[in-house]
Amino acid sequence: MAAIGVSCRGLVSIYRLEGYDVVALAGVDLDIAPGESVALLGPSGSGKSTLLSVLAGLMRPAAGRAHVGDVDLAKASESELARMRAIDVGVALQGARRNLLPYLTAEQNVRFAQRAARSPDGFKPLAPREVLSMVGLAVRGRMRLKPGSLTPGERQRLALAVALANRPGLLLADEPTSQLDTNARDDVLLALEAVRRSGTTVIVVTHDPDVGGRMGRTVTIRDGRVGGEGHSGEEFAVVGRDGAVHLPPDVLEILPPGTYLRVTAQPDGSALLVPAKTGDTVRLDVGYAPPAATTSAVQSVPSQWNGATRQLGSSAPIVGDGVHTGRTPAWPDGPAQYGEDR
Numbered sequence: 001m002a003a004i005g006v007s008c009r010g011l012v013s014i015y016r017l018e019g020y021d022v023v024a025l026a027g028v029d030l031d032i033a034p035g036e037s038v039a040l041l042g043p044s045g046s047g048k049s050t051l052l053s054v055l056a057g058l059m060r061p062a063a064g065r066a067h068v069g070d071v072d073l074a075k076a077s078e079s080e081l082a083r084m085r086a087i088d089v090g091v092a093l094q095g096a097r098r099n100l101l102p103y104l105t106a107e108q109n110v111r112f113a114q115r116a117a118r119s120p121d122g123f124k125p126l127a128p129r130e131v132l133s134m135v136g137l138a139v140r141g142r143m144r145l146k147p148g149s150l151t152p153g154e155r156q157r158l159a160l161a162v163a164l165a166n167r168p169g170l171l172l173a174d175e176p177t178s179q180l181d182t183n184a185r186d187d188v189l190l191a192l193e194a195v196r197r198s199g200t201t202v203i204v205v206t207h208d209p210d211v212g213g214r215m216g217r218t219v220t221i222r223d224g225r226v227g228g229e230g231h232s233g234e235e236f237a238v239v240g241r242d243g244a245v246h247l248p249p250d251v252l253e254i255l256p257p258g259t260y261l262r263v264t265a266q267p268d269g270s271a272l273l274v275p276a277k278t279g280d281t282v283r284l285d286v287g288y289a290p291p292a293a294t295t296s297a298v299q300s301v302p303s304q305w306n307g308a309t310r311q312l313g314s315s316a317p318i319v320g321d322g323v324h325t326g327r328t329p330a331w332p333d334g335p336a337q338y339g340e341d342r
């Protein structure tokens with residue numbers, strides 16, 4: 001099967017719970033070319049697994065667009081999605097055992113995955129042994145073992161083999177190296193590299209920056225969006241469609257959420273972010289503007305920001321209170337709270 005690319009535009013994903021919704025993806029823009037290998041990084045709860053679920057066709061986009069190859073995940077019928085899940089996309093869920101049948105041997109697990117997906121259009125599956133050899137498991141004596149008798153690393157590679165059983169064009173693997181020692185982790189990474197070389201697009205969720213470094217490209221998900229990308233070891237912020245930029249953690253230290261910035265384009269094509277300093281006057285042209293006489297020398301912070309001018313008297317850098325946005329401050333206790341209102 002030819003490698004399959006992925007494209008997301010403003011992808012939104014929502015978990016609907018009793019009485020409230022959780023927005024897990026809040027506008028993901030992402031393109032992954034056929035044959036690329038990409039690591040999805042990001043803090044826990046940022047939406048990595050949700051993104052994988054959407055790409056696997058297990059969860060529909062709530063808004064925005066998402067394509068896996070030619071399949072439009074928002075518009076596809078249930079049977080198109082089922083076909084995509086069976087043939088085009090291989091998924092290894094987090095936790096190797098969840099992907100395996102404990103009473104079948106390694107070889108039988110692969111065969112079972114092939115049988116479950118057999119399609120009518122004359123598709124010939126690989127011999128299970130060949131699939132296992134791609135992940136380094138076609139070892140005499142190991143193929144005949146049940147998952148419980150394999151090492152954790154072998155079990156994880158078997159989970160990948162099961163996902164690869166039908167030669168998908170896209171492999172999605174959620175945390176395939178978590179809870180593995182370094183050697184086992186490296187074996188899994190070698191297996192993923194072999195998969196990519198065989199012409200399969202690989203998307204791996206990981207917590208491990210080292211794993212990210214071994215993939216061609218990293219995409220950091222923060223707060224349900226693409227927060228940054230790494231190419232050949234260099235980290236980049238990505239300007240979102242709405243113009244928003246996620247600042248990296250070291251910059252957030254000096255420019256905490258709510259900081260007032262002067263953002264200016266420079267002649268050399270770069271841009272400068274300069275925090276407003278003590279003594280600066282910041283004019284907020286939001287909504288109703290009070291008469292000019294009252295705005296010229298306001299000394300204290302008004303309770304409502306609409307159209308007010310504020311003499312900045314506190315210590316630099318200046319941090320807004322968020323009142324003018326019409327909602328409670330998003331970060332009552334600093335950046336750790338970021339996105340908690342999702």
Ligand code: ADP
Nearest residue numbers: 015022023024043044045046047048049050051
């Ligand atoms: P990650 O994989 O990056 O840790 P997830 O995609 O699992 O993040 O979660 C993203 C957000 O969606 C989190 O706020 C999480 O609590 C929420 N979430 C994930 N799964 C569910 C679910 N089944 N029901 C409700 N909320 C969920």
Ligand code: MG
Nearest residue numbers: 048049050094
């Ligand atoms: Mg996860």
